[in-house]
Amino acid sequence: MDIVSDVGSILICIDLAMFLHFNKSIAALKMKDPSQQPSVQVSTLEKVTRRLGHLGIMLILCGWIVPKL
Template identity: 85%
Template sequence: MDIVSDVGSILICIDLAMFLHFNKSMASIKMKGTSQQSPVQVSTVEKVSRKLGHLGIMLIICSWIVPKLA
């Protein structure tokens, strides 16, 4: 179960890194073109990293619950 928890932590860290990277790039885009208000497109990489982060959270929760049930 420790391996499952570690994998979950790694997935969450990857998700956080991608989130911070995309937030920084979106902030720079907004600063450059404040006069142009265009809808923000979410990239496929960001969507996938968000799903991996959710999977990481579920892995950590499962690694806490399964030992309690056994």
């Protein structure tokens, strides 16, 4: 079960890294031209990493909490 929770932690870290990178790139676009607000298009890569982050949360729940019940 430790391996399951470790994989979940890694997936959450990947999701967090992509989230921070995406927010940084959006902030840079807003700084270049604040009068023109770009419509935020969520890329397929970010959708996939967000789902992987949710899977990581579920793996952590299964790896830590369920065995204690």
